[in-house]
Amino acid sequence: ANRAMMVPTMLTELLNHPDFHRYDLSSLKVITYGAAAMPESTILKALEEFPNTTFINAFGQTESGSTIAMHVFNSNILNSPEGRARLKSIGKPLPDLEVRIVDELGKDVSTGQIGEIVVRGKRIMTGYWGKEEATASAIKGGWLYTGDLGRMDKGGYIYLEGRAKDFFKRGGEMV
Numbered sequence: 001a002n003r004a005m006m007v008p009t010m011l012t013e014l015l016n017h018p019d020f021h022r023y024d025l026s027s028l029k030v031i032t033y034g035a036a037a038m039p040e041s042t043i044l045k046a047l048e049e050f051p052n053t054t055f056i057n058a059f060g061q062t063e064s065g066s067t068i069a070m071h072v073f074n075s076n077i078l079n080s081p082e083g084r085a086r087l088k089s090i091g092k093p094l095p096d097l098e099v100r101i102v103d104e105l106g107k108d109v110s111t112g113q114i115g116e117i118v119v120r121g122k123r124i125m126t127g128y129w130g131k132e133e134a135t136a137s138a139i140k141g142g143w144l145y146t147g148d149l150g151r152m153d154k155g156g157y158i159y160l161e162g163r164a165k166d167f168f169k170r171g172g173e174m175v
Contacts, residue, residue, distance in 0.1 A: 002029040008038040015045050025050070032056040034090075037160060043087060047075045059090035059160070063144055065123035069093050069158050082155075089157040090150075097121035101152050106140060109151075114161050117150045118143040 006014075011033060014020065031046065031053055038057065046055070054074050060067035071091025077083040093099040100108055101115040109115040120143045127135035138145055149161040 002027050003032070004028060004030070005032040007035045008033055008042060009036070011046055012039065012042045015042065015049060020049075026052070028053055030054050030056065032058055034058040034060070038088070040088060047078065051075045057090050059158070061146060063125045063138065064097070064119055064121075064146070065125070067094060068097060068099065068117075068119050068146070071157070086153075086155075086157050089153075089159050091158065092156050093119070093158070096123065099152075099158065100143070101150055101158075106143075111154050112151055114149055114151045116164050117146045117148045117158065119146060120144060 011031070028050060029052070031050065033055070034057060043055070046053075052074075054072060057071040058067050059069045069091045071086070071089050073083070073087075077087060097119050098121060099117060099119050101113070102118050103109050103115050106118075118140075124144045125139075127139060147164050149164050150158050151161060152158050
């Protein structure tokens with residue numbers, strides 16, 4: 001196989017395995033990861049160990065019909081300050097979806113500001129079966145509220161910042 005899909009912990013364990021260098025993994029062409037934040041030290045080591053591999057950071061959830069945003073890159077990402085800064089990005093929204101970052105009132109936040117990631121598109125769920133209250137809190141005005149906090153840079157790249165329930169607003173800032 002020339003593709004692997006794993007969570008960041010799995011990649012960390014693979015890279016740190018005592019016998020890692022005993023195996024020829026040169027046929028590995030694509031590593032897809034997601035479901036948790038990737039430690040910068042892990043992805044930097046992975047880029048060094050797999051210089052000819054394409055990495056895909058995929059962000060999504062069941063309610064969105066799978067992937068919402070993707071960041072596809074290889075070791076060339078380290079060749080520019082802009083690329084290196086985007087190393088921790090979950091990428092840009094897929095073309096069939098609209099993504100916004102909003103405050104607690106559902107208003108768009110400024111570029112770089114943290115807010116909740118909301119998404120809409122034809123493949124987004126219409127609701128939870130038999131759970132009207134849960135549906136009403138997840139779908140507002142046709143937008144799926146993911147429960148994930150993030151920020152978007154001027155190039156449209158999204159960065160995860162945590163879960164909405166893990167933060168509170170104090171003095172106008174997310175803490």
